[in-house]
Amino acid sequence: MAEFKKVCQVSDLIDNAGIPALLGNTPIALFYVKGQVYALDNFDPIGQASVMSRGIVGSIKGQLVVASPLYKEHYDLVTGQCVENPEVKLAVFAVEVRGAAGEEAVWVAQP
Amino acid sequence: MKIKLIVVGNGMVGHAFLERLVKSSGFHDFDITVFGEESRVAYDRVHLSSYFSGKTAEDLSLVPVGFYAEHGIDIRLNQKVVAIDKHAKTVTTQAGLVMDYDLLVLATGSYPFVPPIPGNDREACLVYRTIEDLEAMKDAAQTSKIGVVIGGGLLGLEAAKALVDLGLESHVVEFAPRLMPVQLDEGGAAVLKRKIQQLGVGVHTSKATKVIEDGEQSRHRLVFADGESLETDFVLFSAGIRPRDELADLAGLVKGPRGGIVINDQCLTSDPHIYAIGECALHDGMIYGLVAPGYAMAQAVVDQLNHKPAQFVGADMSTKLKLMGVDVASIGDPHGTDEDAKSYIYENGPKEIYKKLVVSADGKKLLGAVLVGDTEDYGNLLQLKLNDMALPEHPEQLILPSFSGEKVGFGPDALPLTAQLCSCYDVSKQDLISALDEGATCLADIKACTQACTGCGGCTQLVTSVMNFELEKRGVAVSKAICEHFPYTRQELYHLVRVNGYQTFDELLAAHGEGDGCDICKPAVASILGSVWNAYAFDKKNIPLQDTNDRYLGNMQKDGTYSVIPRVPGGEITPDKLILLGEVAKDYQLYTKINGGQRIVLFGAQLSDLPTIWSRLIDGGFESGQAYAKALRTVKSCVGSTWCRYGIDDSVQLAIDLENRYKGVRSPHKMKMGVSGCTRECAEAQAKDVGVIATENGWNLFVCGNGGMKPRHADLFAVGLDRETLFKYIDRFIMFYIQTADRLHRTSTWLENLEGGLEYVRQVVIEDSLGIAEQLEQQMQALVDSYACDWKRAVDDPEKTKLFYNFVNADLRDPNQVYVRERGQLRPATAQERLESIELDVV
Numbered sequence: 001m002a003e004f005k006k007v008c009q010v011s012d013l014i015d016n017a018g019i020p021a022l023l024g025n026t027p028i029a030l031f032y033v034k035g036q037v038y039a040l041d042n043f044d045p046i047g048q049a050s051v052m053s054r055g056i057v058g059s060i061k062g063q064l065v066v067a068s069p070l071y072k073e074h075y076d077l078v079t080g081q082c083v084e085n086p087e088v089k090l091a092v093f094a095v096e097v098r099g100a101a102g103e104e105a106v107w108v109a110q111p
Numbered sequence: 112m113k114i115k116l117i118v119v120g121n122g123m124v125g126h127a128f129l130e131r132l133v134k135s136s137g138f139h140d141f142d143i144t145v146f147g148e149e150s151r152v153a154y155d156r157v158h159l160s161s162y163f164s165g166k167t168a169e170d171l172s173l174v175p176v177g178f179y180a181e182h183g184i185d186i187r188l189n190q191k192v193v194a195i196d197k198h199a200k201t202v203t204t205q206a207g208l209v210m211d212y213d214l215l216v217l218a219t220g221s222y223p224f225v226p227p228i229p230g231n232d233r234e235a236c237l238v239y240r241t242i243e244d245l246e247a248m249k250d251a252a253q254t255s256k257i258g259v260v261i262g263g264g265l266l267g268l269e270a271a272k273a274l275v276d277l278g279l280e281s282h283v284v285e286f287a288p289r290l291m292p293v294q295l296d297e298g299g300a301a302v303l304k305r306k307i308q309q310l311g312v313g314v315h316t317s318k319a320t321k322v323i324e325d326g327e328q329s330r331h332r333l334v335f336a337d338g339e340s341l342e343t344d345f346v347l348f349s350a351g352i353r354p355r356d357e358l359a360d361l362a363g364l365v366k367g368p369r370g371g372i373v374i375n376d377q378c379l380t381s382d383p384h385i386y387a388i389g390e391c392a393l394h395d396g397m398i399y400g401l402v403a404p405g406y407a408m409a410q411a412v413v414d415q416l417n418h419k420p421a422q423f424v425g426a427d428m429s430t431k432l433k434l435m436g437v438d439v440a441s442i443g444d445p446h447g448t449d450e451d452a453k454s455y456i457y458e459n460g461p462k463e464i465y466k467k468l469v470v471s472a473d474g475k476k477l478l479g480a481v482l483v484g485d486t487e488d489y490g491n492l493l494q495l496k497l498n499d500m501a502l503p504e505h506p507e508q509l510i511l512p513s514f515s516g517e518k519v520g521f522g523p524d525a526l527p528l529t530a531q532l533c534s535c536y537d538v539s540k541q542d543l544i545s546a547l548d549e550g551a552t553c554l555a556d557i558k559a560c561t562q563a564c565t566g567c568g569g570c571t572q573l574v575t576s577v578m579n580f581e582l583e584k585r586g587v588a589v590s591k592a593i594c595e596h597f598p599y600t601r602q603e604l605y606h607l608v609r610v611n612g613y614q615t616f617d618e619l620l621a622a623h624g625e626g627d628g629c630d631i632c633k634p635a636v637a638s639i640l641g642s643v644w645n646a647y648a649f650d651k652k653n654i655p656l657q658d659t660n661d662r663y664l665g666n667m668q669k670d671g672t673y674s675v676i677p678r679v680p681g682g683e684i685t686p687d688k689l690i691l692l693g694e695v696a697k698d699y700q701l702y703t704k705i706n707g708g709q710r711i712v713l714f715g716a717q718l719s720d721l722p723t724i725w726s727r728l729i730d731g732g733f734e735s736g737q738a739y740a741k742a743l744r745t746v747k748s749c750v751g752s753t754w755c756r757y758g759i760d761d762s763v764q765l766a767i768d769l770e771n772r773y774k775g776v777r778s779p780h781k782m783k784m785g786v787s788g789c790t791r792e793c794a795e796a797q798a799k800d801v802g803v804i805a806t807e808n809g810w811n812l813f814v815c816g817n818g819g820m821k822p823r824h825a826d827l828f829a830v831g832l833d834r835e836t837l838f839k840y841i842d843r844f845i846m847f848y849i850q851t852a853d854r855l856h857r858t859s860t861w862l863e864n865l866e867g868g869l870e871y872v873r874q875v876v877i878e879d880s881l882g883i884a885e886q887l888e889q890q891m892q893a894l895v896d897s898y899a900c901d902w903k904r905a906v907d908d909p910e911k912t913k914l915f916y917n918f919v920n921a922d923l924r925d926p927n928q929v930y931v932r933e934r935g936q937l938r939p940a941t942a943q944e945r946l947e948s949i950e951l952d953v954v
């Protein structure tokens with residue numbers, strides 16, 4: 001059973017963009033798109049740096065993706081799958097929003 | 112054993128022959144030696160006159176550096192061939208070298224004919240064929256006020272343009288009763304004459320020059336057969352060409368009665384081992400004074416050397432050109448020499464447009480045409496003629512303006528695959544389609560793949576329309592659309608934003624797009640919002656649109672840290688500012704470098720440190736250098752008249768003023784400028800989007816230069832400007848670029864894709880042909896007035912500084928960033944160094 005940890009407030013998130021956070025010792029990226037929060041590994045496996053949270057969010061044929069800010073590969077926000085390279089995938093983490101209205105916090109599952 | 116092939120002459124056609132041979136499969140069968148009489152490898156004579164508007168001898172070269180060496184071709188310059196022994200199969204050079212051949216190709220070209228007028232060898236009586244001639248013209252112009260061209264044909268008018276560019280009062284003297292007697296009829300020539308006179312060039316037709324003698328006010332006086340005379344300092348002969356066929360005499364090859372080495376359809380001379388191509392060759396009684404037929408001959412010989420049947424069966428002499436800004440075209444037989452031929456003429460007096468069609472007796476086929484003042488129909492008409500296509504029922508509709516009914520033309524689809532689109536490089540519709548098959552998607556690709564449009568440029572419109580049509584046919588909806596979210600070009604989005612007043616990406620997407628946007632359209636729209644409204648990149652609603660560099664107002668490095676580049680206008684910096692940069696760099700352990708843009712960059716800043724670094728810099732008088740933005744980067748300058756003994760004007764002051772005026776203006780791609788204090792050009796202004804060079808007569812303005820992956824020399828745009836005009840032109844130029852360029856097109860790429868090219872930009876910016884100059888200036892002024900330093904705004908607003916953190920929930924550094932000390936500074940560790948876990952400096 002994955003253990004959820006509180007990472008930040010929903011008000012810290014930026015609409016349609018990502019922010020960086022630490023989950024235990026792992027840098028993760030939190031994206032906030034259309035009211036939904038997505039958590040992915042922040043480390044760009046191709047560019048080899050912790051930068052995914054700074055990528056641009058968008059869609060390719062309806063599929064929500066984030067583009068690596070280094071070399072512009074796209075990753076599926078839901079599955080972490082790299083669109084350009086089937087062998088590359090980012091770890092994704094389950095997210096829950098908990099708390100009273102106005103005080104909602106982002107909880108992420110630690111594997 | 113390889114076949115010994117000798118080529119005599121390294122001019123346009125000689126080189127084209129080698130270029131085509133190198134690409135052919137049989138190339139390796141030959142051992143090739145080339146003799147050239149000139150001191151340099153082949154260059155572009157067609158564009159010789161651009162030498163006077165800023166091009167250099169290197170720009171004109173047709174031979175990529177190292178091309179001959181790379182292909183093992185032995186090229187010997189400065190070596191004239193003086194004899195051929197066709198029995199021994201040897202050539203002899205002026206220096207006495209004898210070399211034997213199996214096959215010989217003569218490509219010796221022609222020389223300018225100088226009429227036997229007494230006095231034709233006086234001082235400053237010159238011809239116009241080689242780069243050396245250009246240099247002599249430049250020298251002669253320095254001591255001249257008035258220049259006369261003898262000969263009013265195509266080359267003569269081109270030469271008159273050169274004299275105008277050299278700053279002379281210019282005249283053209285023509286023996287025949289009209290200009291361009293070969294290509295134009297009377298009506299067309301009359302319109303051309305009026306237009307050229309309006310440009311301040313004297314035109315004197317029906318004038319036979321009898322003698323050139325001492326003048327009273329000027330160096331010379333031309334005395335004409337009718338007793339009139341004309342004073343001038345400088346005479347340029349352009350009275351036709353004569354083939355260079357001296358070698359044929361010595362070798363005993365058959366020549367034409369009026370010169371020219373006779374060749375057959377295989378381009379063979381009367382000796383089966385000797386070919387002749389280009390302007391030295393006489394085919395079916397014709398010497399072709401244009402490059403395209405020469406190229407066709409070169410191709411015919413290459414094909415035969417590759418054992419393919421090939422023939423040269425004559426060539427079309429249609430031409431379209433711009434003479435001193437006047438559009439002129441001639442197709443087929445414009446004189447209607449065929450007795451039964453019928454003609455249609457359209458003349459628009461006020462607009463000075465003249466068009467004539469010559470059609471066959473049955474009205475079905477086009478025989479010839481003349482177009483002066485408006486050559487838009489050229490492509491259409493030429494294709495009708497070349498492909499022998501049937502004319503529409505009312506042929507006159509082909510030349511009537513479109514408001515007088517539907518314009519009849521034919522879609523690019525009607526052209527057969529064999530139709531030649533570009534005659535300079537013999538590019539057919541099929542060639543274009545093959546290039547598209549290989550992945551070309553825009554005109555720049557087509558140019559690179561096929562060389563189409565890179566000669567005289569006359570085919571650009573046609574090539575573009577066929578390309579667009581073919582792309583559309585492939586469902587590549589001529590992907591003018593920027594991405595899947597907007598069915599618009601960047602230019603169209605720009606107009607939508609400006610006209611409808613959209614302030615945000617979401618408004619624009621809701622009204623004109625679909626889906627969620629992406630990393631293509633979002634930054635493009637962010638940049639447009641910046642260009643139109645000076646929208647602040649760091650506004651919360653704009654942040655999701657920005658590339659990471661714009662989002663954090665710094666360039667992200669490979670390890671996720673950022674660079675800090677403050678603006679140093681004109682490269683001028685005080686010692687105190689240098690000390691401050693040093694202190695900041697030391698305190699934050701930043702790697703420090705003088706960068707290629709004449710300023711100082713600090714690398715390796717943590718995201719979380721950016722606001723404090725910048726507030727210290729701003730307190731010390733710095734502002735953002737916008738090195739992260741698609742905007743003005745630097746204005747490089749030399750030291751100029753303040754210190755330099757050659758400086759003509761204050762390049763530093765101008766660079767600072769330019770930088771301060773245009774800083775922060777968002778554009779389709781980054782822009783760079785340079786200012787040099789004299790023609791020694793220490794600031795490399797001619798490699799910049801906007802370059803300015805001081806001269807005795809004022810500032811010379813250059814545009815559309817580029818370093819980077821595809822270097823491009825800037826084009827001379829205007830000369831002798833005062834400050835006010837200079838800024839006015841630059842305002843208009845930049846705004847026009849911003850409005851019309853595609854995303855991520857530098858000014859150079861923009862220009863190369865722009866229909867009408869430099870001349871069109873000149874018309875819009877200098878002559879205000881679209882009537883938008885004032886508007887462009889106002890739009891620029893609005894941007895200048897609303898400028899604010901990105902970083903000052905960020906550090907002054909706690910809501911914004913709050914956004915610079917490494918982790919939203921921990922005040923820690925990124926554990927992935929590991930450093931090594933090298934040459935006294937820190938740099939990111941390589942993957943290997945991380946693995947070997949050698950001693951690391953962790954910050």
Ligand code: SRM
Binds near residue numbers: 668706708736820
């Ligand atoms: C720092 C610097 C190199 C240096 O250490 O000297 C540099 C660094 C980068 N250049 Fe550059 N260029 C630098 C001067 C140049 C110059 C020289 C100049 O400006 O005189 C050129 C050639 C001139 C030109 O642009 O016409 C140059 C041509 C490029 C190009 C190719 C542009 C092109 O049109 O082909 C790129 C790629 C691009 O922009 O798409 C590029 C892109 C980059 C990027 C942004 C690549 C990237 O995305 O990381 C580098 C950012 C580093 C950083 O953190 O700032 N850089 N770059 C120079 C910064 C100058 C400044 O203060 O603004």
Ligand SMILES: Cc1cc2nc3c(=O)[nH]c(=O)nc-3n(C[C@H](O)[C@H](O)[C@H](O)COP(=O)(O)OP(=O)(O)OC[C@H]3O[C@@H](n4cnc5c(N)ncnc54)[C@H](O)[C@@H]3O)c2cc1C
Binds near residue numbers: 120156266355
């Ligand atoms: C100002 C100007 C503008 C022009 N504009 C146009 C235009 O708009 N459109 C167009 O189609 N054409 C134009 N032309 C014509 C075009 O330049 C020629 O058709 C083309 O250069 C012919 O190529 P070629 O190789 O036959 O001759 P060239 O280019 O003259 O080359 C011949 C070379 O052979 C060398 N040579 C001669 N004899 C010997 C020898 N014995 N040994 C060694 N080397 C020798 C010569 O020095 C020369 O370098 C223009 C020409 C000029 C001068």
Ligand code: SF4
């Ligand atoms: S040349 Fe390449 S490596 Fe060097 S700074 Fe420019 S972009 Fe970076």
Ligand code: FES
Binds near residue numbers: 564
């Ligand atoms: S026809 Fe001259 S460049 Fe294409």
